[in-house]
Amino acid sequence: MADEPTPTADLIRAQLRRMRATAHLSQEEYGRRANYSASMVSAVELGQRPLDEVYLSRADMVFGTGDLFVSLLKLAARDGEPTWFRPWLEAERAAKQLRCFEPMLIPGLLQTEDYARAVIRGDVTLTEDEVEALVAARLARQAILDQEHPPQVTTVLDESALRRFSEEHATVMAGQLSHLIQFAKRPNVSVHVIPIKVGLHVGLEGSFVLARSDDGGWVGFMDNQLGGTVVDRIEDVETLLARWESVRNVALPTWQSIELIEEVMRSWTT
Template sequence: MADEPTPTADLIRAQLRRMRATAGLSQEEYGKRAHYSASMVSAVELGQRPLDEVYLARADKVFGTGDLFVSLLKLAARDGEPTWFRPWLEAERAAKQLRCFEPMLIPGLLQTEDYARAVIRGDVTLTDDEVNALVASRLARQAILDREHPPQVTAVLDESALHRFTEESATVMAGQLTHLITFARQPNVSVHVIPTKVGLHIGLSGSFVLARSDDGGWVGHLDNQLGGTVVDHTEEVEVLLARWESVRNVALPTWQSVELIEEVMKPWTT
């Protein structure tokens, strides 16, 4: 039986160690040049912390490797992406506009690392390595928001997504909602909350995302317990666009949504 191919992330870590050693740098010396602690450098090289674009961009700068490590990170992210998800990722990466609706969770593109990890760890069948890979992949997707010309993102979520506070999760949730408010104040992101008093609405049937490309065409994506489905048939996309209008119409404007989020956070942050 042929050996399993080495995951791209492992190859990146091995190359980081090799280039650091070739340059005659200790972890502490390299960390000073890249503006990281020696413990952070060690954690990344040992796979105890997920790779991220900022860390690897600094590595490219220190080693003079152009954008080699950043490009490899994109391949590493794909290692953990199931085949069924890749068509949607291509649409997401090329999107000029994204419309996200979530009835129970914070949208993936707006999640913090701690929140994403807590959500993904809800699947008890995953190993620690699998959790780390999925978290790294989710964070890597968020790089589209840091581009010079990022997509316009409109996120609508039900108020129930804000009320996941428990004594154990308070720090994670407070951090996530603070992060959400920060995004809501960016020019390319708008966040809208459907308040509980709205009652029943069509969005409670499930989450979905719509991506608009350069040519004006729309593609949708539906999540479910076993994976997800790309929606690209005209009639089905039109249904999702109509559902979008329905949930957007009952959601609060951004400024009121931010006020509501702050009100939800207050008992857990004072």
């Protein structure tokens, strides 16, 4: 049996230890330079504390490694994604245009950390470490929205997605909707809401995402209870494109959608 690959996070910790030793720095001395306690340095190197971008950016500063460790952290976040999802991730990262439809939840690319954590914790079979790994991976995907030439993202969601959580998650929902409004005002992001009064529509059969590549070709992705499916057959992609036109046609324009999101957000804060 082949050995399991070493998780990227473990490789990062090993490299931190090696570079500190090569620089002849004790944990205490390194901690002074990076503005951390020796106990924190030890906990990170032993895997007792999670890696984060702030810690690794300071490591890059101390060792003069540019953004090496911060970049490696992004690779580590991918370890949290299930293998069946990785083909879609490649399409998503290369996309020039994304069309996201979601009838139940806020799309992953537009989720806050707290909202993502609450959603992922809905799977009670996951350990807390697995939850945090998936949260980190989901947030890492959002980096495509902040790159120099981000994709054009058009999102359609059902109004019920704005109201789905219980009262115990009111603060999470208020923060999520505020975040959604901020993104809806970006030039490369459009958010459209299908109001509840529309009633039945074809999108209620399930969520999907479409990605358009540089060459103009489209590929789709659909979630299901056992994972997800990449859709690349021409006939199937054409079906999803037709479904997209249907849900987009019954959704509100951006300015009315923002007004509706603001109205719902106020209900989560009162």
